[in-house]
Amino acid sequence: MHYSLFKECWNYRTNMLYTNYLIIGSGVAGLTYAVKIAQRFPNKTVIIVTKADEHESNTKYAQGGVAVVLDLVEDSFKKHIQDTLVAGDGLCDEAVVEMVIKEGPQRLKELMHWGASFDVDESGKLDLGLEGGHSEYRVVHHKDITGFEVERVLLQQVHKLSNVTVLPHHFALDLITQHHLNITKSKNITCYGAYVLNQKKEDIITIKADTTLLATGGIGRVYGNTTNPTIATGDGIAMAYRAKAEIKDMEFVQFHPTALYNNKDGRSFLISEAVRGFGAILRDKNGQRFMPIYDNRAELASRDIVSQSIDAELKKSGDTHVFLDCTHLDINAFKNHFPNIYQECLSNHIDVEKDWVPVVPASHYLCGGIVVDKNGQTSVANLFACGECSRTGLHGANRLASNSILEALVYAHNIYAYHTANPPNPNYTNIPDWNYEGTSIPKEYILIQHNIKRLQAIMRDYVGIVRSNGRLTKAARHLDLIYNEVEELYKSAKINTTLCELRNMVNIAHLIISQSLEQKHNKGGYYNIDNVRTDKVSWLKVRL
Known part of the structure; x- marks a missing residue:
């Protein structure tokens, strides 16, 4: 953000920032919304709060891709809808599924217009991948680092906008509602912004906003062993819960079937679903292929089935992991499609051309979260949610592979469209500073x-x-x-x-x-x- 605009936002006397649009989180959901709303309203201010550096998010680690129907000869919206409904096991909102899937091609086109690069085949057409639960090849990808590419492009767009400020190393503590204003009789809960910890200065600032978007990602670190980064502690959902927003379907935690069995810092390296789509086979320690016993789709069954099958095998055998066998695959093609996975395995002394890859299920994705409508609105006024922290109804009881970036793109656009048609009212509420009274630095961390x-x-x-x-x-x-x-x-x-x-x-x-x-x-x-x-x-x- 230009200095003059930032200065207008800041009240030095009260340690308070004011912005039109507050976004908490810097993944695909938050960044997409930021780009669109800032471009549409160049005289309005946008603040993005992110607790690590601006690049760190669940998006960055997404390997698979974006599931979207592009080939209307071999594929169809109807097929993608049906695959999503099957994976969601009867709990999807069919109207939401149809909306997201049919909007997908346009949202992908926008992403590519901004500069996102995706793999193409020899004819120059997008190289569509196949992943578990999908009946057709429809996953658009950038090698095995699709999320990293999407994050790169969106941050590049954000940095071009003079009315956007990114506050890295700022941790959102709580949403500001009537509770903080000592208003106890109000029936309708309203969000007025957030209290935010500047982690480098160790002071707490008040950010007052006309509207607030939670785009804080997942909850994987709750389980310790997770494919998520260490920042994935469910902050947005927890803040919304304390603000009395409706939270639903939290029992539906998706475990990725194939995380590399080599736990270093709690974050397990993900072996993409696309590797099984490429032809890799799951085996037990004796070399027995077991997935056909459990599902006629074998390794290409949906994630819940594969994870539960591996869990059953491990409980039966007492082993700590099973194996993913890639040794029969074309190694040059494997290196081309999955260079990051290949190198990560090598760094762990695993040569996929000769060695089986030890894998185990790890916490990966939350299908529930903060309940939102098609416009991303929560049950709290002036509070919106997008991405993994939201519960849209798309995933039901189990997310179909590579539907998550698609969902984030569509809902970020929907929230933008809603705010274009319904600009938020200015926030004139007087908000108290954070109360430090009675606190001290803990002696035993x-x-x-x-x-x-x-x-x-x-x-x-x-x-x-x-x-x-x-x-x-x-x-x-x-x-x-x-x-x-x-x-x-x-x-x-002290916080x-x-x-x-x-x-x-x-x-x-x-x-x-x-x-x-x-x-x-x-x-x-x-x-x-x-x-x-x-x-x-x-x-x-x-x-x-």
Whole structure:
């Protein structure tokens, strides 16, 4: 943002910023909306808050691509819709599915117009990939780093806009609602902006906004072993939950079937779905191919089926991982399609031409979240949500591979279109500064780290791929102890990012556990051995 515009936003006397459009998160969802709204309203100000540097988001690590119907001879919208509905296992909103899929080609065209580069075949046409759950080749990709390419292009566009300010290393603490204004009798909850921690200066600023967009990504770090980056602590959903927004379908956590079994820092390297689409085969340690036993689509079954099948094999054998066999594939073609995956395997002393790749399911994607309508509106006035933190109805009980970037592009556009037709009213509300009274610097940060590890162990051991009422009840009981400790510390300690992330993860864990206990049907990515079901995954109860 130009200095003159930034100066207009800042009130030095009260440590307060004012902006027309506040965006929390710098992934594909937030950046797409920022580009569109800033271009449309050059005299309005846009602030993007992101807790790491501007490049760090779930988008950056997305390998697969964008699922979109481009070949209307071999493919069709109807087929893509049907594949999405099958994966969602009866819980998708069909109107939303149709809207997202039919808008897909136009949103992809815009992305390419901004400069996004996708792989092409020898004839110069887009090289469409096949992934699990898809009936046709329709996934547009940039090697095996599609998300990185999308992020690059969007940030490039953002930097061209003089009315956009990106605030890296700023952590959103809480949404500002009537609760902070001591208004207790209001029936309709309204968002007035957010309190934000400047992590480098260690002070808290108030950002007052006409409208706020949550685009904060996923919750993977709640499980510890995850394909998500370490920033994925469910911050946006937790803030929305505390602001009394409607949160739904949190039990539907998607585990990616094939994360590289080599846990270094909690983030597991993802072996893309497209590798199985390319012909890779899953085997147990004895070389037995097991997926045809569970589903006639074998390795190309949807992620919930493949993850649950691997989990069943591991419980049966007592092993820690299975193997992905790529040794029969054309190695030169593999290197061309998956250069990043090939190099990551080599760095772990795995030569995919000769060696099987050890893999295990890892927390990957949340299908639920903050409930929004087709315009991205939440149940809280002036608060919108987009991307993985939102629950749109597209994914139902299980996300179809490569539908997530598509969803983010479509909903970012819809929110932009809504705000174009319905500009938000100026926010004239008087907002108090953050209250530091009675807080001090915590003497033992080790307690925070200890509780993070306790929380992650609870979620992995009791709230994983296959659950039971008994394990969920025990998880809730253990979580209560952590919650009480964290809340006591939060009230007395000076705010820091790690403590707030832990607090958010406790909120997320509570939502996953409580909504899992409420779910009486096994659907998509959710399986509870105490629930009765007689269709596609009934074999799990017999084998466990």
